[in-house]
Amino acid sequence: MVKLRRRTWLSGIILAIPLILVLVVLVGYPLVELFFYSFHDMRYLKPNPKFIAFDNYIDVLTSPIFWTAMKNTLIWTFSSVVLAFALGLVAALALNEKAPLTPIAKVSAILPWLIPYPAVAVMWRFGFMSPFGFFDIILNYFGLTVKGGMLSNIPGAMIGVILTNVWKHYPFIMLMILAGLGQIPTELYESAHIDGANSLERFRYITFPLLRPIIIIALIIFTMWSMNGMVIVYIMTEGGPGYYTELNSLYVWRNAFQNFDFGIASAAATINLCIGIVIAFVYLIFYRKYVW
Amino acid sequence: MVNRMKIRSFILNLVLLFIIVFSLTPLILSFMTSLKPIEEVYANPPTLFPVKATLDSYLNALGIIEVRYLYGNPSVSDFPKYIVNSLVVSTAVTFITISIAIPSAYGLTRYRFRGQRTLFLATLFAYMLPQVVFLIPFYIMFRVFQLLDTYFALMISYLILTIPFAVYFLNAYFYNIRWDLEEAALIDGCSRVSAVFRIILPAYKPGFIATAFLAFIQSWGEFLFALVFCGAQIKTAPIGIMMHVAESGVDWSGLLAATIIYALPAAVIYLAFQSYFIKGLTSGAFKG
Numbered sequence: 315m316v317k318l319r320r321r322t323w324l325s326g327i328i329l330a331i332p333l334i335l336v337l338v339v340l341v342g343y344p345l346v347e348l349f350f351y352s353f354h355d356m357r358y359l360k361p362n363p364k365f366i367a368f369d370n371y372i373d374v375l376t377s378p379i380f381w382t383a384m385k386n387t388l389i390w391t392f393s394s395v396v397l398a399f400a401l402g403l404v405a406a407l408a409l410n411e412k413a414p415l416t417p418i419a420k421v422s423a424i425l426p427w428l429i430p431y432p433a434v435a436v437m438w439r440f441g442f443m444s445p446f447g448f449f450d451i452i453l454n455y456f457g458l459t460v461k462g463g464m465l466s467n468i469p470g471a472m473i474g475v476i477l478t479n480v481w482k483h484y485p486f487i488m489l490m491i492l493a494g495l496g497q498i499p500t501e502l503y504e505s506a507h508i509d510g511a512n513s514l515e516r517f518r519y520i521t522f523p524l525l526r527p528i529i530i531i532a533l534i535i536f537t538m539w540s541m542n543g544m545v546i547v548y549i550m551t552e553g554g555p556g557y558y559t560e561l562n563s564l565y566v567w568r569n570a571f572q573n574f575d576f577g578i579a580s581a582a583a584t585i586n587l588c589i590g591i592v593i594a595f596v597y598l599i600f601y602r603k604y605v606w
Numbered sequence: 607m608v609n610r611m612k613i614r615s616f617i618l619n620l621v622l623l624f625i626i627v628f629s630l631t632p633l634i635l636s637f638m639t640s641l642k643p644i645e646e647v648y649a650n651p652p653t654l655f656p657v658k659a660t661l662d663s664y665l666n667a668l669g670i671i672e673v674r675y676l677y678g679n680p681s682v683s684d685f686p687k688y689i690v691n692s693l694v695v696s697t698a699v700t701f702i703t704i705s706i707a708i709p710s711a712y713g714l715t716r717y718r719f720r721g722q723r724t725l726f727l728a729t730l731f732a733y734m735l736p737q738v739v740f741l742i743p744f745y746i747m748f749r750v751f752q753l754l755d756t757y758f759a760l761m762i763s764y765l766i767l768t769i770p771f772a773v774y775f776l777n778a779y780f781y782n783i784r785w786d787l788e789e790a791a792l793i794d795g796c797s798r799v800s801a802v803f804r805i806i807l808p809a810y811k812p813g814f815i816a817t818a819f820l821a822f823i824q825s826w827g828e829f830l831f832a833l834v835f836c837g838a839q840i841k842t843a844p845i846g847i848m849m850h851v852a853e854s855g856v857d858w859s860g861l862l863a864a865t866i867i868y869a870l871p872a873a874v875i876y877l878a879f880q881s882y883f884i885k886g887l888t889s890g891a892f893k894g
Contacts, residue, residue, distance in 0.1 A: 325798065326717025330725060333710035333773060337725075340766045341732045344743035351742060359746065408621040415622040422629040428876040429633075430827030432844035433869035436851060437636040440858055446652040448635035481632065493884050542736040545829045549848060563738040570742050571834060580742050587739045594734035598727060 345587065352584045356576035363577070370581035380582065382557050383565040389472065390547070390561060391540040394479040395533060401480065402487025402532075409488070410495050427485035435549035438478040439465065442550075465551050471559050475547050479540060487532050494528035495521070527604040534597045541593065542586075562586050640664070640862040647858045663863035685864050688846030692868075695760045695842060696825040702761065703768040703821040708814060711776035712802070716788075726777065733770035737830055740766060745834055755837030763831045768821040775820065779813040816882035819875045826872050843868045 352370055354363035374380050409420050426434070441449035444463030453460060464470040498521065506516050544563040547553065553560035553568070560568075566586060570579035635654055639647060640663050642656040665671045669686040713719075714726055744763050745754075753759045787809060791801040807814070832842045841849070847864050850856050876883070 323717055323719040326713040326719040326722070329709040329713030329717070332706040333714075333729065333769065334725065336706060336765060336769050337728055337732055340762070341735070341740075341770075344740050344747070347743040347746070348739060351746070359749070404621060405625050408618055408625065411618055413615065413618050413622060415619055415626065419622040419625045422626045424877070424880065425633060425873070426629055428873035428880075429869045430823070430844070430872050432827065432829045432847065433865045436847055436861065436865045437632050439851060440636065440639065440862060441632055443858075446647055446649070446858075448632070448639065448654055451652050451654055452631075481628070485629075489880075489884050538734055538736075542738060544738065548829075548833075549851065552852075563736065566738050567741065567830075567834070570745070576742055576746070583736075583739045583742060586736050590734065590736040590739070594731050597734055598730060601730065 348580050348583055348587070351576060351580035354577055356580065358574050359576060366577070370577040371585075373578050374581045374585065379557050379560065380565060383560040383562050386472070386558075386560055387541060387562045390476060390479070390559075391537060393476045394483070394540045395537050397476070397480045398484040398487050398536060399529075399533060401484040403491060405484065405488040406491035406495060409492060423485050423488060425485075426481050427483070427489070429482070431482070431543070431545040432549060434478060434482045435546045438474070438481070438546075439550045442470075442474050466555050468555065468558060471551050471555060475550050475559055478546050478550065479543065482546070483536055483539070487536060490528050490532040491525060494525045498524050527600075530600050531597075531604070534593065534600065538590070538593050538597070541589070562589075636862050637866060640859050640866055642859045644857050644859055663857075663859040664867065666857075666860050667864040667867055683860075683864075684841075685843070685846055685867075688841050688843040689868070691757075691840050692826060692843040695757055695764065695840075696822050698757070698761050699764045699768055699825040700818050700822045702765060703772050704814065704818050706765075707769055707772035707776055707817065707821075711773050711780055712806075714773070714777055715780040716785075726773075729770045729773045732766065733774055737767065741830065741834055744831070748835060754835055755839045757840060759835040760825075760828075760832060760840070760842070763835060764825045764828055767828065768824050771824065772817050772821055775817055776813070779810070779817075783810060783813075813882065816879045819879050820883060823872050823875055 351363075353365060353367060355366045355369075356363050405419075405423055409416055409423065429437075438449075441447045442464040444450045444460065445454070447463070450460070450463060453464075460467050460470050464474040502520050502524075503516055506520055511519065542563055544561050544567070547559050547561055548564060548567075551559045553564045562582070563586065566579050566583045569582060570576050573579075638655050641659040641661070643658060643660050643662065646653070646656060646658070662671065666683055667685045669683045672682055714722060740763065744759075748754045748759045748762075753762075787805050788801055791805045792798070796804065827844070828842075829844050829848075832845050833848070836842065836845050843864075847861060847868065850861055
């Protein structure tokens with residue numbers, strides 16, 4: 315078999331040619347173009363753009379809005395990941411136990427994950443609307459009236475979009491951890507039980523170490539989704555009020571398609587790309603460590 | 607001991623109840639709102655549940671009866687057109703993705719060639735890149751080729767989302783397939799190609815179908831590219847919905863009905879293929 319495979323290495327490459335083409339033409343080439351644009355004056359896409367060296371980067375890095383967006387992206391990503399992880403872990407551990415409510419809870423918990431982003435964002439945007447959105451009604455009922463509605467309120471808007479992101483994604487973390495829990499052999503727990511380990515010790519010394527690979531992979535994937543996920547924020551607040559929920563990716567979109575300065579947008583996108591590459595590398599390192 | 611068991615099961619049930627309430631509340635209450643006649647949405651005091659439930663909003667969204675906005679004249683909803691656009695784009699993307707990803711993943715797992723690892727890592731890498739970095743180069747490219755506001759712009763751009771994921775997913779899938787069948791076929795004098803068509807495709811259909819549906823859902827739920835590359839001609843369903851969101855006095859029951867109609871197929875497909883999807887993602891985290 316090995317011999318056969320060696321002899322036919324050419325067929326392997328031929329089969330992969332479409333993939334190579336996609337990666338070169340649709341992924342690699344656009345990134346080169348982006349890099350090129352970021353050094354040119356691309357306002358209003360006038361023909362023959364002028365080379366302006368680092369001016370776009372200087373503009374971006376001295377813009378307070380860029381730094382607001384950066385800060386917001388960090389807050390949004392970090393809070394989403396921490397909350398979704400906490401909730402996902404608790405939910406997975408609870409669903410792993412047998413109780414009358416477990417089957418219903420399992421199906422309900424998966425549902426948010428099944429709804430496409432735009433639909434999630436529209437539902438929650440409506441929910442937060444004052445005074446007729448369902449979430450606003452519930453908040454009012456508990457005496458937590460938010461003036462003008464959650465999404466036009468200063469801490470409220472950020473809390474609202476993060477809550478939506480957590481709601482949408484905690485099932486993903488939960489499902490990953492549940493799948494991991496299912497792969498842990500029960501004999502391990504039995505022998506630990508015989509050795510006199512209590513449930514906390516069993517979690518600390520068996521469950522957690524064995525789940526670590528899957529948790530790390532899930533967290534990196536979700537971090538990436540959150541950092542790049544502007545759809546929820548775009549639909550719910552469009553970065554508002556003011557720039558209070560502006561994210562990195564929204565900043566790119568706004569500069570290109572609202573201010574029509576494609577040079578600045580490209581520079582900002584290149585910075586995003588660098589951050590993305592760092593996360594991708596971290597992912598690849600762990601992927602190689604655990605999978606290969 | 608009995609007491610501790612009781613506390614434990616009490617906490618467990620509390621957590622499960624919280625999961626159920628937290629996950630279902632937005633869905634149920636959105637659905638309830640979509641059943642309200644429009645006057646009731648804006649009723650004072652606002653209510654959570656409809657007093658007079660009606661399916662009018664759904665009939666509106668499907669273009670069966672005319673839309674009655676609070677202001678202006680009634681008109682027939684454009685939503686069915688947007689759904690068709692979404693269907694056309696997603697179906698085409700699915701077919702292209704499948705026909706590129708299956709042979710590529712097969713080549714990556716069943717043959718050895720120089721640069722194979724690099725190619726797979728590059729695919730993973732492409733999957734991890736922020737979508738927004740492609741927005742500007744694609745926009746300018748489509749503008750030059752005059753593809754903006756056509757199906758092609760969406761189909762081409764969606765491929766960079768679906769193909770890396772499909773290859774990654776199928777790669778894991780192929781790894782978990784035993785080679786015996788294929789080997790036996792080859793020893794019996796089957797050519798590679800006929801082995802693929804006679805043995806592999808039929809035997810591993812579920813994995814391929816799952817991949818196809820996942821690609822479909824990815825395109826169905828895509829928003830950012832559609833937002834920028836669609837003009838007046840070909841809006842997809844989420845863009846069609848979004849256009850009305852910011853309007854004042856908008857028909858929210860109609861909008862939520864459209865949202866639910868849009869979300870339903872994706873949810874059903876996901877539910878059907880959920881176990882495959884999780885397997886694909888988790889096999890990335892477990893050896894073997």
